[in-house]
Amino acid sequence: MSEEFEPKIIAFVCTYCTYAGADLAGTSRLKYAPNVRMIRLPCTGRISPMFILKALQKGADGILVSGCHPGDCHFTHGNFHARRRWTVFRSLLNFVGIPQERVWFSWISAAEGNKFAETINKMTEEIRKLGPFKQYQQLIEEMETPAKV
Amino acid sequence: MARIGVFICHCGENIAATVDCPKSAAALAEHPGVVVSMDYKYMCSDPGQEMIRKAIREHKLTGVVVAACSPRMHETTFRRACAEAGLNPYLCEIANVREQCSWVHSDREKATQKAIEIIRSMVEKVKRNSELQPIHVPVTRRALVIGGGIAGIQTALDIANAGQEVVLVERDLSLGGHMAQLSETFPTLDCSQCILTPRMVEAAQNPKIKLLTYAEVESVSGFIGNFKVKVRLKSRYVDIKKCTGCGACWTKCPARKIPSEFDCGLGNRTAIYTPFPQAVPNKPAIDRNNCIYFQKGKCGACAKICPTQAIDYQMKDEFVELDVGAIVVATGFQVQDTDVYGEYGYGKYPDVITGLQFERMASASGPTGGKILRPSDGKEPQTVVFIQCVGSRDPSKGLRYCSKICCMYTAKHTMLYRHKVHHGESYVFYMDIRAAGKGYDEFTRRAIEEDHACYVRGRVSKIYPQDGKLIVRGVDTLLGKPMEIAADMVVLATAAVAQADAKSFAQIVGIGYDENGFLNEAHPKLRPVETATAGVFLAGACQAPKDIPDSVAQGSAAASKVLALFSKDELEREPVIAKVNEITCAGCWACYLACPFKAIEKKEIRDRAGKLIKRVAYVNPGLCQGCGTCVALCRSNSIDLEGFTEKQIFAEVMGL
Numbered sequence: 001m002s003e004e005f006e007p008k009i010i011a012f013v014c015t016y017c018t019y020a021g022a023d024l025a026g027t028s029r030l031k032y033a034p035n036v037r038m039i040r041l042p043c044t045g046r047i048s049p050m051f052i053l054k055a056l057q058k059g060a061d062g063i064l065v066s067g068c069h070p071g072d073c074h075f076t077h078g079n080f081h082a083r084r085r086w087t088v089f090r091s092l093l094n095f096v097g098i099p100q101e102r103v104w105f106s107w108i109s110a111a112e113g114n115k116f117a118e119t120i121n122k123m124t125e126e127i128r129k130l131g132p133f134k135q136y137q138q139l140i141e142e143m144e145t146p147a148k149v
Numbered sequence: 150m151a152r153i154g155v156f157i158c159h160c161g162e163n164i165a166a167t168v169d170c171p172k173s174a175a176a177l178a179e180h181p182g183v184v185v186s187m188d189y190k191y192m193c194s195d196p197g198q199e200m201i202r203k204a205i206r207e208h209k210l211t212g213v214v215v216a217a218c219s220p221r222m223h224e225t226t227f228r229r230a231c232a233e234a235g236l237n238p239y240l241c242e243i244a245n246v247r248e249q250c251s252w253v254h255s256d257r258e259k260a261t262q263k264a265i266e267i268i269r270s271m272v273e274k275v276k277r278n279s280e281l282q283p284i285h286v287p288v289t290r291r292a293l294v295i296g297g298g299i300a301g302i303q304t305a306l307d308i309a310n311a312g313q314e315v316v317l318v319e320r321d322l323s324l325g326g327h328m329a330q331l332s333e334t335f336p337t338l339d340c341s342q343c344i345l346t347p348r349m350v351e352a353a354q355n356p357k358i359k360l361l362t363y364a365e366v367e368s369v370s371g372f373i374g375n376f377k378v379k380v381r382l383k384s385r386y387v388d389i390k391k392c393t394g395c396g397a398c399w400t401k402c403p404a405r406k407i408p409s410e411f412d413c414g415l416g417n418r419t420a421i422y423t424p425f426p427q428a429v430p431n432k433p434a435i436d437r438n439n440c441i442y443f444q445k446g447k448c449g450a451c452a453k454i455c456p457t458q459a460i461d462y463q464m465k466d467e468f469v470e471l472d473v474g475a476i477v478v479a480t481g482f483q484v485q486d487t488d489v490y491g492e493y494g495y496g497k498y499p500d501v502i503t504g505l506q507f508e509r510m511a512s513a514s515g516p517t518g519g520k521i522l523r524p525s526d527g528k529e530p531q532t533v534v535f536i537q538c539v540g541s542r543d544p545s546k547g548l549r550y551c552s553k554i555c556c557m558y559t560a561k562h563t564m565l566y567r568h569k570v571h572h573g574e575s576y577v578f579y580m581d582i583r584a585a586g587k588g589y590d591e592f593t594r595r596a597i598e599e600d601h602a603c604y605v606r607g608r609v610s611k612i613y614p615q616d617g618k619l620i621v622r623g624v625d626t627l628l629g630k631p632m633e634i635a636a637d638m639v640v641l642a643t644a645a646v647a648q649a650d651a652k653s654f655a656q657i658v659g660i661g662y663d664e665n666g667f668l669n670e671a672h673p674k675l676r677p678v679e680t681a682t683a684g685v686f687l688a689g690a691c692q693a694p695k696d697i698p699d700s701v702a703q704g705s706a707a708a709s710k711v712l713a714l715f716s717k718d719e720l721e722r723e724p725v726i727a728k729v730n731e732i733t734c735a736g737c738w739a740c741y742l743a744c745p746f747k748a749i750e751k752k753e754i755r756d757r758a759g760k761l762i763k764r765v766a767y768v769n770p771g772l773c774q775g776c777g778t779c780v781a782l783c784r785s786n787s788i789d790l791e792g793f794t795e796k797q798i799f800a801e802v803m804g805l
Contacts, residue, residue, distance in 0.1 A: 010805060015221075023219045026248025034259040037266060037805045038249055040220070041793055042725065045743075046777025048795070054802045074681065075776035076745040085781065117253070 007061035007127040009036045009120070012051055014044045014079070017068035017109050024113030032117040033124035036064070043067065045078025049089040052103065056136055062102050062127035064119070069107040079107070101130060151182040151276040154210040155268060156201055158192030158217035160247055167251040167260040173216070176265045182276055184208050192217050193226055201227070202234035210236060212275035216244040216268045237280035239724070239792060244271040266805050273804030277796045281724040286771045288374035289474035290314065290715045295366055295658075298326020299345065299697055300689025301479035302352050303704030304711075309357035311712050316471055317352060318380055319362045323428035324349045326481055327690075330411060332511035332519075334697060335561045336592035342427060342514065349429040363434060367468070369476065369658050372746075372772045373684030374720050378471045384464040385434035387421070391459035394431040398451035398460065399423070407439045409516070413506045415524065416516030421451045421460075426514060435460075475684050475711040478658060478668060479704065480651070482690040485540045485548070485644040492611050493536070493641060499525040500619055501612060501639045504558055511565045521569050523638050529570055530637030534621045535559045536609050537579040540644030548644050550665065553694040555642035556583045560593040562640060563602035576603045576634055578623055586696070605632065612639055645694040660685055667693050678706045686710050725775035725792040727768045734765040734787040740779035741766060748772035749779065 013019045019040050025032065041047060044067030052063050065086055073079040086105050094100040104123055108116050155177045159165035170188040178186035185208050189197050192215060204210060213236065215227045220243035228238035246264040254260040290313055294305045297319030305317045323329070329349075331341035353360055367379040387398075402419035409418040411425050418424075420440040423433045441448035442462060452460040484505050487495035495501045500523050502510075513519040523530050537559050541552040556579070563575040582604070584590040596602045609623035618635040625632050647666030648654070655662045660680040661669035668691050671679040678686050688707040689700040714720070727740075731754065741749045752767035766779075766788065777790040789795060 008805075010802065019219075020221065023221060023245075023248040026219070026252040029252055031255060032253055034250075034254045034256065034263050037263070037270070038245070039270075039798065039801055040245075041777065041798070042790070043776035043778065046781055046790060046793060048781040050795075051798055051802065054799050055805075058802055058805060060805075075774055075778065078745065078776045078778045081743060081778050081782070 005128060005132060007035055007124060007132070008059060009062040009064060009123060009127060010039065010055040010058075010060040011036050011064040011066060011120075012039050012041060012044070012047045012055075013064075013108075014046075014067040014074075015040050015042055016074040017072065017107075018066040018116065020110035021108040021112045021116045024110065025117045026113075028113045030113055030117040032120045035124045036120050043073065043075045043078035044082035045073075045075060047082055047085070049085065052089065052093075056098065056102075056133065059133075059137070061130070061133045062104065062123055064104045064106065064123060066106045066108050066119070069109050072109060097135060098133075099130065102127065102133060151212060152184045152208060152210050153182050153212045153214060153272050153275060154201070154204045154208060155183055155186040155272065156192055156197075156204075156213065156215045157186075157188040157246070157268070158197065158215065159188060159190045160192075160218060160251075161190065164217070164247050164251040167254055167257055168246055168264040169257065169261040172261055173265050173268065177268055177272065180269055180272055183272060184210070193223050198226070198230040201230050205231065205234035205236050211240065212272075212278060213241040214244055214268060214271045214275055215241065216246045216264065216271075218247040219243070219245045219249070239281040240275065240278050242271045242275045242278065244268040270801045270804035273800040274797045277794065277800050279791075281791055284722040284724050284726065284770045285719040286372075286374050286722060288715060288718065288720055289376075289472050291316065291471070291473045292475045292477060292711045292715075293318065293366075293376070293378055293471060293473040294477045294479060296326070296479035296481055296689070296691070297321075297324035297352075297360075297362065298479060298481045298689060298700070299328045299348070300481070300700040300704040301326070301477070302348050303701045304477045304479060304688050304708045305352055305358050306348065306355065307705050307708030308711055309355045311708075312357065313712065313715050314357050314359070316359045316361060316473065318364050318366060319360075320365045321424065322363050322385075322432075322434050323424050323430070324352060324360070324362065325425075325427075325429070327505075328697060329425060329427070330413075330505060330508055330512070332508050332513070332515070333561065333565060335557045336586070336588040338561070338564070340513070342512075346427045346429070349427075353429045360430070361469070362430060366654075366657060370747075374474045374714070375771060376473045376476060376684065378473055378476070380469050380471060382467040382469060384466050385432070386437070386460065386462055386464050387433055387435065388459045388461055388464075389430060389432040391457045392432045393457060394423075394433075395456065397454045397456065399433055401450045401454045403448065403450060404439055404441050407436065412509045412516045413503065415502075415506055415509050435462075475686065475714050476658065477686045477688055477707045477711060478660070478680075478691055479688040479707075480648055480654065480668075480691040482645045482694060483648050485646045487539065487641060487643055489546045490539060490641070493539070493609070493639070494612050495641060498612065498614055498619060498639075499523075500530075500637065501641065504555065504562065504640055504642045507562050507640045508558075511562070511569070519569070521566055521573075528637070530573065531570070532574045532576070532634065532636045533566055533638045533640060534609075534619075534634055534636040535562060535575060535577045535640045535642065537577065537642045539641040540646075541642075542580060548646070548665065550694075551583060552642075552645040553583070554645060554696050556593065557586075557589060557696065559640075559642050560584070560596040560602070563596045564600045567600040567602070574603070575601075576605055576621075576636075578605050578607055578609050580606070580608070586698070607632070645690065648691070651691065658682070658685060667691065678703060678710055684714065722770075723775070725790065726770050726773040727775070727777065727779055727788050727790050729766045729768055730787045730789070731765045733785050735785055736764045736766065737784060738766070739782045739784060740788055743778050743782050745776065745778065746772050746774050748774070
């Protein structure tokens with residue numbers, strides 16, 4: 001590969017904290033890696049593990065789940081549900097062979113534009129080191145062309 | 150077949166500088182389902198909105214994507230424009246290509262590619278949007294104001310004067326709160342009682358205000374416009390309907406040596422008592438713990454003397470249920486316990502008093518009749534030391550914040566002292582003088598220049614008695630010298646702290662509080678009166694230490710929020726709520742347990758004969774706030790969130 005690998009990161013964020021934090025990074029004109037794509041949800045509690053799987057299937061190399069700090073959830077405790085679900089799901093992913101370093105979790109408040117930009121930059125670098133996420137595509141290819149006996 | 154319109158805004162140069170808008174529009178025009186794709190300099194301007202409206206009509210669009218600034222900025226604007234052209238507003242989505250693309254990237258090619266993907270993803274989402282109708286919730290036009298201090302009184306009066314009903318709940322025997330205890334008020338030195346008591350009477354006599362004193366809120370359920378509140382009416386052992394407030398009972402009561410809470414322990418009261426002579430309502434109650442009848446079983450002096458037979462020793466607490474549409478919390482503050490400052494000897498030396506005790510002493514209706522007298526021997530103190538920031542701004546004592554009112558009331562105390570004891574000397578130990586407010590700095594300067602208060606910048610390390618005086622040992626940090634003053638009396642400006650039960654109370658009402666127990670506003674700058682719970686508002690010092698003008702201003706602000714809510718018969722709410730598929734719901738109640746708003750109800754499904762077939766989850770549209778926690782938890786995928794459905798999110802991901 002002559003060109004440097006550009007990872008694709010899909011971020012599932014809540015609208016009240018992290019989405020607003022990302023907006024703040026924008027209004028503060030902070031610069032960060034253009035590798036992230038945001039999916040806005042009302043609350044991290046809305047994030048189903050299926051979204052993460054879908055994103056990986058679509059070709060994401062890294063996933064970020066980010067919401068309000070503990071105790072700050074607009075819906076009082078949606079972020080706790082998200083954290084619990086994410087913790088279990090991440091180890092499950094690990095079990096089926098998807099490196100858990102690809103699935104990140106963070107608390108970024110509406111006032112933390114800086115933290116958002118830093119998180120995205122750091123994550124882009126880390127995922128770049130891991131390289132592209134190919135397992136899913138390989139699996140699909142293998143299923144389409146059964147191995148010769 | 151979807152017919153989507155894409156409208157890309159340049160936002161002047163804000164977006165166009167890093168995102169190639171015409172190229173993005175051209176790329177999106179190729180996307181399946183997109184029938185019109187255009188870009189324009191300012192989409193939010195009137196000509197820009199007209200472009201959208203025209204395209205909706207001409208191309209019979211079934212969905213609109215506006216690629217512009219954050220939806221937090223102009224979603225409402227563009228949705229309204231769509232509605233004007235006859236398109237359901239919930240068929241319009243915003244692709245955020247400014248805050249989250251053009252402003253944060255500098256590589257034009259990459260930014261353009263990212264913008265195209267963001268817009269494409271939104272197009273895929275909007276294809277699966279459905280028409281939603283706003284939810285209408287009826288509003289009960291009656292407000293509950295909790296707390297009868299100056300903030301609560303002001304709120305109740307403003308709401309009532311606008312013609313709406315108010316229930317004012319106060320947990321003490323009388324309205325008035327802390328303001329009733331004060332002597333004179335800064336910066337005008339007008340008497341607190343003179344300006345407060347007419348307001349108390351006005352509140353009690355207003356036909357629109359229902360006053361519940363000696364009552365506490367037990368529970369709150371429901372939601373904006375439709376709260377159900379249970380209030381405990383604590384038993385006074387006096388029937389206030391029969392009582393005329395003649396005072397015969399408390400003049401006869403033999404238990405007379407009970408320290409008065411209202412006078413901060415400087416004076417005494419009887420077991421059957423009103424807190425102060427101007428109390429509203431001026432009806433007494435029996436303090437069970439100090440009453441001889443209740444403790445020893447015999448006395449009954451008050452019952453014998455009462456001309457209207459109002460005394461009822463058998464009285465029990467009663468409960469009332471109230472339906473209200475809005476709640477204003479004005480529960481106030483309390484003064485910090487001085488135990489944390491052992492070195493100042495409060496409680497050990499009787500002549501070390503708190504600022505609030507000084508207020509009672511200086512009050513014309515107080516225990517000394519307005520004379521400044523030492524509690525130990527009743528003599529007039531010739532030298533008084535005032536210590537500011539006792540507790541406040543001292544992280545080692547647990548409080549990092551400034552109590553805000555102490556600088557001003559200490560300056561006032563030095564003036565009151567000088568006006569009453571003409572040759573008296575006063576010293577003030579301070580950290581900084583914070584006198585921001587109309588006429589406030591002039592006031593503190595007056596204390597120093599005209600009433601000769603000696604301000605010493607520094608802290609006091611120890612107070613100890615010697616020869617009938619209190620030796621105050623401190624340091625003058627401006628001169629860099631230690632200092633010792635032989636004082637007759639010491640006044641501590643103790644911190645204003647949250648009510649001891651503020652946290653449990655906040656949980657009853659369902660609102661947030663900060664690390665210090667003060668109640669949280671929805672936004673510190675732009676929504677200082679609202680709480681995160683719709684329909685619950687804040688007024689006064691329950692939110693943070695406040696002086697009287699600020700409390701009154703916030704009380705009026707809270708009233709205006711309540712009145713705005715009451716201005717319509719029905720509330721209109723965003724239809725972003727959860728919806729249950731009753732066919733597949735198995736009634737496992739995972740959603741029921743997880744819902745933070747208790748919006749999930751158990752609904753019975755019966756056949757024609759009335760036989761119960763099954764129980765399923767039902768979402769109360771008035772309570773649901775649309776967080777979607779239940780959706781992600783549902784094992785059988787039987788709940789979905791309108792506006793953020795599974796289909797929409799999957800499509801959004803696949804569009805990237």
